[in-house]
């Protein structure tokens with residue numbers, strides 16, 4: 001018997017994210033990035049546009065009734081067969097579907113696509129920071145996610161790895177590690193900082209601060225034991241930045257919320273900006289304890305964006 005929709009959607013998303021990753025590498029190799037400025041500190045390249053077309057055309061062909069929202073807006077879905085992914089990841093399909101997801105109807109899903117997270121870093125050559133994010137929400141909550149890293153160097157020299165997480169099932173595609181117990185390491189933005197972002201960091205007195213690009217890459221740092229918390233007290237991230245990372249992190253026992261401790265809603269009609277910032281913890285440190293240390297000007301700035 002065929003697997004439930006969520007399992008087939010996850011399995012196709014794994015292969016689609018990989019294909020998008022190879023498109024991202026191809027665009028870089030050809031060297032013509034086709035950069036467009038969407039707004040302040042907000043770039044789009046040919047890689048963002050092409051990867052999004054590949055992902056949305058592929059997923060919507062196999063799942064025509066499921067709502068899919070991509071960062072780069074409405075795309076031309078008339079793509080070459082070469083960009084159309086139709087084969088699901090067989091390994092993933094050997095898992096059994098958690099009971100709570102077996103009978104979800106198509107109209108209860110929303111898929112959030114960030115075809116290239118870390119665009120600013122991509123244009124500046126920080127290629128490790130780049131990820132492809134496909135997040136699956138069920139009835140407003142982030143429950144499944146793919147984080148594909150196109151430039152990860154595998155031991156054999158091959159490029160790219162694909163991390164997945166599904167609540168109730170777990171995670172795959174990487175080695176789970178814990179950060180050092182005698183430190184408190186915070187990861188944060190390298191390209192979108194401001195005074196409030198800095199005030200939040202100062203209040204937490206971390207032993208180390210790691211500044212890297214992308215919401216996907218920062219959550220990878222939590223998953224792999226390089227940091228305890230991801231702190232970003234700014235409205236810059238959007239639902240496609242956090243849906244997949246939240247699902248993967250929480251499938252492994254971590255937490256991702258806004259800076260006030262509330263989960264974002266991922267229904268199809270929500271506003272796209274994550275106006276109250278992003279706070280993620282790996283499960284070893286207390287989320288509530290971090291929030292309790294935030295100064296009133298940071299909390300006020302996040303609340304005023306409600």
Ligand SMILES: Nc1ncnc2c1ncn2[C@@H]1O[C@H](COP(=O)(O)O)[C@@H](O)[C@H]1OP(=O)(O)O
Nearest residue numbers: 042116117118119189192213214215236237241
């Ligand atoms: N001010 C902003 N304008 C546009 N995108 C932003 C902004 N701040 C954050 N982002 C998005 O959130 C991601 C994580 O932020 P940061 O790297 O600053 O921590 C960025 O890579 C970017 O996603 P994207 O690269 O997909 O446009």
Ligand SMILES: [Mg+2]
Nearest residue numbers: 042043071119
């Ligand atoms: Mg962008």
Ligand SMILES: [Mg+2]
Nearest residue numbers: 114117118241
């Ligand atoms: Mg992004």
Ligand SMILES: [Mg+2]
Nearest residue numbers: 071114116117
């Ligand atoms: Mg993006």
